Amino acid sequence: KQEVTQIPAALSVPEGENLVLNCSFTDSAIYNLQWFRQDPGKGLTSLLLIQSSQREQTSGRLNASLDKSSGRSTLYIAASQPGDSATYLCAVKALMDSSYKLIFGSGTRLLVRP
Amino acid sequence: DTGVSQDPRHKITKRGQNVTFRCDPISEHNRLYWYRQTLGQGPEFLTYFQNEAQLEKSRLLSDRFSAERPKGSFSTLEIQRTEQGDSAMYLCASSSRPSGGTLEQYFGPGTRLTVT
Numbered sequence: 001k002q003e004v005t006q007i008p009a010a011l012s013v014p015e016g017e018n019l020v021l022n023c024s025f026t027d028s029a030i031y032n033l034q035w036f037r038q039d040p041g042k043g044l045t046s047l048l049l050i051q052s053s054q055r056e057q058t059s060g061r062l063n064a065s066l067d068k069s070s071g072r073s074t075l076y077i078a079a080s081q082p083g084d085s086a087t088y089l090c091a092v093k094a095l096m097d098s099s100y101k102l103i104f105g106s107g108t109r110l111l112v113r114p
Numbered sequence: 115d116t117g118v119s120q121d122p123r124h125k126i127t128k129r130g131q132n133v134t135f136r137c138d139p140i141s142e143h144n145r146l147y148w149y150r151q152t153l154g155q156g157p158e159f160l161t162y163f164q165n166e167a168q169l170e171k172s173r174l175l176s177d178r179f180s181a182e183r184p185k186g187s188f189s190t191l192e193i194q195r196t197e198q199g200d201s202a203m204y205l206c207a208s209s210s211r212p213s214g215g216t217l218e219q220y221f222g223p224g225t226r227l228t229v230t
Binding site: 036041045049089101104105 | 118120154155156157158159162169170203205207217218219220221222223224226
């Protein structure tokens with residue numbers, strides 16, 4: 001059974017720091033991996049999607065890497081800003097019960113202090 | 115098109131009442147998904163539709179839950195005889211099936227249900 005774990009559960013950093021969020025998954029047979037941002041009480045905004053054949057994706061100050069063999073992904077945020085404060089969710093798309101599904105981690109709650 | 119929309123955004127109900135939520139997907143998307151998210155957890159899959167056909171339901175979806183997508187456009191999720199354990203955020207997502215596409219899901223803002 002595919003399980004997704006995110007570490008740390010919460011993180012507080014001063015503005016300007018570079019930071020890394022971690023995601024691990026138990027079964028390397030994934031279709032893709034996606035990082036989402038969720039603001040309090042709101043829906044999910046997709047940040048980056050990495051296909052299983054890719055190693056990384058970049059968008060602005062965000063860079064996500066994927067190592068399927070070790071079951072790990074990292075989200076790197078450069079020069080963090082208070083506006084980056086949110087919960088970051090990692091999800092893998094994997095075959096479960098005969099269809100592909102998104103399986104989410106519990107998220108990392110990020111606070112960037114001014 | 116402004117994306118996936120959900121209505122209402124918040125619902126407070128008393129235990130035992132029935133509630134219904136609506137999701138309007140992105141107009142050309144033929145797949146629609148429902149998820150449930152409890153506090154401090156990631157979303158969990160409930161069910162999905164391709165056009166009007168409900169193709170799969172999670173074991174999380176008890177017989178008090180029913181979802182429909184009658185014309186392959188908007189969808190409704192009904193919870194009968196609500197329980198306090200049903201309190202959660204209910205998220206809807208949609209995706210399309212372009213040839214060679216990623217089937218990326220686009221999420222709505224969610225409906226937060228509180229059962230008192």
